[in-house]
């Protein structure tokens with residue numbers, strides 16, 4: 531696999547870019563009717579799960595948020611992201627972003643995730659995942675959340691590839707990517723164990739999406755197909771993560787850690803939408819982004835000095851899979867969530 535990666539043009543590698551520069555256990559009830567108002571959701575990671583922590587970012591500028599909540603509100607999408615759907619699955623409201631917390635909005639948990647975050651340091655002015663967990667630990671020390679609160683809580687971890695982007699931007703040799711994955715999974719393993727040791731008994735970890743399908747990458751195929759060689763990086767990452775999670779659950783003697791197969795959920799949604807598009811050209815090619823910058827320099831949300839938009843929007847965001855160069859639209863996330871739903875049952879005991 532690593533051998534194949536030699537042939538990738540450098541441009542392609544630099545394009546691998548994920549919003550850096552913008553960048554319960556309770557009484558057992560039958561599946562689906564479980565409703566525990568005590569459940570809280572704690573979220574760690576990057577833009578795929580951030581719901582408003584990155585105050586000084588495009589996620590707080592138009593046209594982000596046009597579908598939901600109808601104005602820019604800090605999500606890297608036109609609307610809802612995975613966190614919103616998982617919260618709704620748990621029958622709670624979306625937890626408050628850490629940056630917006632106050633004394634009276636903590637009841638559904640906290641979202642510590644911020645766009646651009648990596649497991650390692652990927653942002654110059656932002657937290658890495660360790661720091662997000664430090665913030666969580668501080669709230670526990672301050673007794674904002676009790677042991678009982680945490681007992682019935684769920685954690686969601688979304689790390690969608692910023693570490694790989696940073697790895698490549700820093701001119702690391704692509705031949706080292708496999709050992710980098712091992713280092714990355716080791717740190718991720720430390721992180722998820724720490725979250726469990728702080729008292730959370732259900733920890734959901736997203737697998738890495740097929741990075742070779744992101745519009746930023748598929749520009750080289752004119753959005754006609756995914757770049758399979760890059761998807762192999764995701765596959766190897768996921769294989770190592772699944773092995774680690776299996777070992778950790780064995781050690782724990784129970785299923786604390788649950789993986790969410792975002793990889794296959796992306797791929798099957800894209801395949802289905804692609805077939806539909808081939809049959810009905812009114813429907814969008816799922817590899818095309820809805821909000822694209824004019825020319826190579828501009829990104830979704832850019833305006834010039836006169837406030838003129840330097841981006842264009844697709845006619846109907848509801849028909850897209852991708853919103854911008856790296857992030858799914860609400861419709862994309864909804865479809866992915868639908869495919870993840872069967873595995874979410876494990877989170878509610």
Ligand SMILES: *[C@@H]1O[C@H](CO)[C@@H](O)[C@H](O)[C@H]1NC(C)=O
Nearest residue numbers: 626627630631632633634635
């Ligand atoms: C806390 O934040 C919520 C929004 O999450 C807001 O509606 C509420 O007014 C704030 N309360 C205080 C006491 O600042």
Ligand SMILES: *[C@@H]1O[C@H](CO)[C@@H](O)[C@H](O)[C@H]1NC(C)=O
Nearest residue numbers: 649650651658659660661717
């Ligand atoms: C996370 O950030 C902190 C503070 O910058 C740093 O001390 C720590 O080494 C970083 N952790 C990782 C795993 O990169």
Ligand SMILES: *[C@@H]1O[C@H](CO)[C@@H](O)[C@H](O)[C@H]1NC(C)=O
Nearest residue numbers: 540696697698699700701702
């Ligand atoms: C990466 O390599 C390119 C070309 O060799 C060089 O121009 C650039 O400054 C390097 N970037 C870093 C972060 O080292």
Ligand SMILES: *[C@@H]1O[C@H](CO)[C@@H](O)[C@H](O)[C@H]1NC(C)=O
Nearest residue numbers: 809810811812813814846849
């Ligand atoms: C194609 O899709 C559009 C948008 O959903 C729909 O309105 C239209 O009826 C479809 N056309 C055919 C021939 O199915």
